[in-house]
Amino acid sequence: MTVARFWRKIPQRYNMIGTKCETCQRHFFPPRTFCPDCRRSGRIVDHKFAGFGTIITYTVIHTANEQFEAFTPYVLAIVKLDEGPRMTAQIVCRSDEVKIGMRVKSVFRRIATDGESGIIHYGTKFVPVD
Amino acid sequence: MRDVAVIGAGCTRFGEKWSSGFRELFVEAGALALEDARLSGEKIDAMYIGNMSAGRFIEQEHIGALIADYAGLATHHIPSTRVEAACASGGLAFRQAVIAVSSGMEDIVVAAGVEKMTDVEPGASTDTLTGAADREWEGFVGATFPGLYAMIAQDYMHRYPLTREQLAQVAVKNHYNGARNPIAQYQQEITIETVLKSTMVAEPLRLFDCSPITDGAAAVILAPLERAREFTDTPIKVISSAQASDTITLHDRRDISTLDATVIAGKKAFRLAKLTHKDIDMVEVHDCFSIAEICAIEDLGFCRKGEAGKLTADGETALGGKIPVNTSGGLKACGHPVGATGIKQVFEIVQQLRNEAGKRQIDGAKIGMTHNVGGTGATVAVHILGRG
Numbered sequence: 001m002t003v004a005r006f007w008r009k010i011p012q013r014y015n016m017i018g019t020k021c022e023t024c025q026r027h028f029f030p031p032r033t034f035c036p037d038c039r040r041s042g043r044i045v046d047h048k049f050a051g052f053g054t055i056i057t058y059t060v061i062h063t064a065n066e067q068f069e070a071f072t073p074y075v076l077a078i079v080k081l082d083e084g085p086r087m088t089a090q091i092v093c094r095s096d097e098v099k100i101g102m103r104v105k106s107v108f109r110r111i112a113t114d115g116e117s118g119i120i121h122y123g124t125k126f127v128p129v130d
Numbered sequence: 131m132r133d134v135a136v137i138g139a140g141c142t143r144f145g146e147k148w149s150s151g152f153r154e155l156f157v158e159a160g161a162l163a164l165e166d167a168r169l170s171g172e173k174i175d176a177m178y179i180g181n182m183s184a185g186r187f188i189e190q191e192h193i194g195a196l197i198a199d200y201a202g203l204a205t206h207h208i209p210s211t212r213v214e215a216a217c218a219s220g221g222l223a224f225r226q227a228v229i230a231v232s233s234g235m236e237d238i239v240v241a242a243g244v245e246k247m248t249d250v251e252p253g254a255s256t257d258t259l260t261g262a263a264d265r266e267w268e269g270f271v272g273a274t275f276p277g278l279y280a281m282i283a284q285d286y287m288h289r290y291p292l293t294r295e296q297l298a299q300v301a302v303k304n305h306y307n308g309a310r311n312p313i314a315q316y317q318q319e320i321t322i323e324t325v326l327k328s329t330m331v332a333e334p335l336r337l338f339d340c341s342p343i344t345d346g347a348a349a350v351i352l353a354p355l356e357r358a359r360e361f362t363d364t365p366i367k368v369i370s371s372a373q374a375s376d377t378i379t380l381h382d383r384r385d386i387s388t389l390d391a392t393v394i395a396g397k398k399a400f401r402l403a404k405l406t407h408k409d410i411d412m413v414e415v416h417d418c419f420s421i422a423e424i425c426a427i428e429d430l431g432f433c434r435k436g437e438a439g440k441l442t443a444d445g446e447t448a449l450g451g452k453i454p455v456n457t458s459g460g461l462k463a464c465g466h467p468v469g470a471t472g473i474k475q476v477f478e479i480v481q482q483l484r485n486e487a488g489k490r491q492i493d494g495a496k497i498g499m500t501h502n503v504g505g506t507g508a509t510v511a512v513h514i515l516g517r518g
Contacts, residue, residue, distance in 0.1 A: 001270070009266065030267040030379075057288070057386055059280035060333040061272065065260060066253040068272045076277050076332075078381045086381040088268050095333075100288050111271060123271065 051106030133355035138167025144465030159347035180223035180243035216262030220472025221502030221511030243470035280332035290436035298325035308463025315465030344465035348473035365518030370402035389507035414475035472502035
């Protein structure tokens with residue numbers, strides 16, 4: 001991923017800045033700039049997500065894409081955020097610990113690197129809430 | 131709107147074809163289809179070619195013109211169009227060709243699919259396939275295609291009574307069929323043990339739950355039904371064609387374990403054809419992973435949600451069962467050259483309807499269905515075909 005492509009999504013990836021439609025109050029993360037319900041009468045504004053959610057489903061990845069090979073096995077899940085939307089993210093926990101319905105909160109973590117000299121991708125992972 | 135028929139079909143052997151390049155694969159499939167239709171190339175009015183990612187797999191774009199050129203048609207200047215919808219590229223190319231003939235715009239049209247996947251390292255091909263999902267919000271965080279389907283499986287098994295053995299039976303059945311298909315990549319039968327002892331890829335999916343990386347091409351030739359008998363004694367009628375889309379990400383779906391695009395396209399295909407499930411003699415579904423076949427059988431309406439595992443374990447989806455599924459061996463055993471798969475599904479149904487399917491022939495087959503999925507269900511194409 002080129003620097004510009006990564007850089008322009010930094011607020012979303014680092015701080016979970018998504019969007020919200022003020023017309024219907026629906027929240028979007030990953031962010032959308034067009035509300036599928038209100039369409040052109042929707043008014044989209046930025047919204048900072050609290051970062052709490054519940055695991056809907058998960059897997060443990062043993063065979064990964066090149067960039068993630070060094071991290072296997074790792075837990076990947078779909079998290080339903082308390083504000084409504086769902087997102088895909090890694091869960092920082094043991095692979096035998098994860099389960100459907102588990103409460104999680106977001107943390108800032110390294111996601112991957114572009115080789116030895118490329119940029120380091122940071123972003124959001126989740127950890128179990130005690 | 132005119133009725134449309136398949137008048138010829140051809141397919142390369144699927145597999146890791148180290149000695150064949152992209153061009154050779156396509157030319158081979160095209161020549162087989164033309165020969166089958168007893169047609170000379172000059173008669174072709176237009177071509178639609180399904181291809182997911184020649185740009186990443188062989189660093190070649192502009193596939194429509196390249197293929198027309200190497201098919202010897204550069205001096206005929208026919209329109210040749212590439213169609214892309216990830217793993218549903220072939221199904222959509224077929225549908226575009228059907229629309230072209232049906233509308234009266236063109237008469238003799240080639241619908242083809244081709245993918246050359248083994249010219250890059252396995253890690254690179256896995257990454258290319260991830261582009262069928264959302265690169266920014268799925269691929270970026272470490273999702274793989276097996277990983278996404280594994281999350282469907284995990285959700286499904288949490289909600290419905292599907293055992294690990296029933297899931298494995300999907301692959302066992304597809305390998306049994308593949309062993310009876312001369313174009314299949316894998317022609318060996320396997321057991322439930324084979325699946326359960328294979329390498330873990332993404333829990334709960336193991337290597338034998340996953341379709342392979344494959345090179346291959348397939349082509350069919352379409353004509354107006356009223357002209358079909360000029361070319362063949364066994365025309366196959368395209369009874370209906372339907373296509374639907376859904377969210378690009380799995381996490382945004384209404385229901386993780388239901389492919390709504392399959393439900394919508396399936397219902398529409400049945401409605402347009404004025405047929406019901408009882409009329410279908412066999413169906414080629416998009417089993418990129420074992421769980422995908424389970425979902426497809428249910429989402430197309432062949433049984434209720436939660437029952438496809440038992441249906442499979444009871445042998446009802448096998449050759450000779452109530453509704454034979456993936457008589458070709460499916461993506462699992464026949465192989466999955468992504469852009470070609472949708473056309474290969476049509477090729478299989480054409481063989482069945484012409485009573486040319488050899489050891490995997492369904493007795494008295496009259497009507498068949500194909501179901502081709504892009505990504506985790508963001509695009510679906512469904513076709514119903516019958517004896518013309």
